[in-house]
Amino acid sequence: MDDQEILQGFGKILITDVRDAVMSTMAMDYHGRFNTPESKNFQKLLAENNIPEELFNHICLKTIDxxxxxxxxxxxxxxxxxxxxxxxxxxxxxxDGLGGDFLGDWIPDYSAYPGGAEDEAI
Incomplete structure (x- = not known):
C-alpha cells in the first residue's frame, strides 16, 4: 500500500466506525429508541424545547466533527x-494535515452524514 491508500484506509475507518456510528446513535436517541434514564431525560428536554431534527443533526455533526x-x-x-x-x-x-484530510476528503468520500464542520471554516 502506498501512503495515500494508508491515509484513505484510516480515514474510512474513522468516518464509518467513529463519526457515523456516533451520529447514528444520536439520531436513534433523538427518535426515542433507547429506554435508559439518561435517554428519557434527553427526550424530555427535546420535547420541552421543541428542537427540530435538522437543527439537532447539525449541532451533533458540528460537535462530532x-x-x-x-x-x-x-x-x-x-x-x-x-x-x-x-x-x-x-x-x-x-x-500534510490529518485535520485537513478529515474535513477535505474523508467526510465527503465516506460519510453517510454529509454536513457538519466541513460546511464551515474551523
Whole structure:
C-alpha cells in the first residue's frame, strides 16, 4: 500500500466506525429508541424545547466533527508524543494535515452524514 491508500484506509475507518456510528446513535436517541434514564431525560428536554431534527443533526455533526478535528490536530501538532499508527505507519508523518484530510476528503468520500464542520471554516 502506498501512503495515500494508508491515509484513505484510516480515514474510512474513522468516518464509518467513529463519526457515523456516533451520529447514528444520536439520531436513534433523538427518535426515542433507547429506554435508559439518561435517554428519557434527553427526550424530555427535546420535547420541552421543541428542537427540530435538522437543527439537532447539525449541532451533533458540528460537535462530532470539531472533536475529531481537534483530536487529529493534537496528534499532529500540539502533542507530537502522541503517535497514531495505521498498518505500521505514522499517519502524521505521511499527511500534510490529518485535520485537513478529515474535513477535505474523508467526510465527503465516506460519510453517510454529509454536513457538519466541513460546511464551515474551523
Amino acid at each position: 470539531e472533536v475529531i478535528f481537534k483530536l487529529l490536530v493534537a496528534f499532529e501538532e500540539n502533542h507530537p508524543e502522541l503517535i497514531v499508527h495505521y498498518l505500521g505507519t505514522d499517519l502524521a508523518a505521511i499527511s
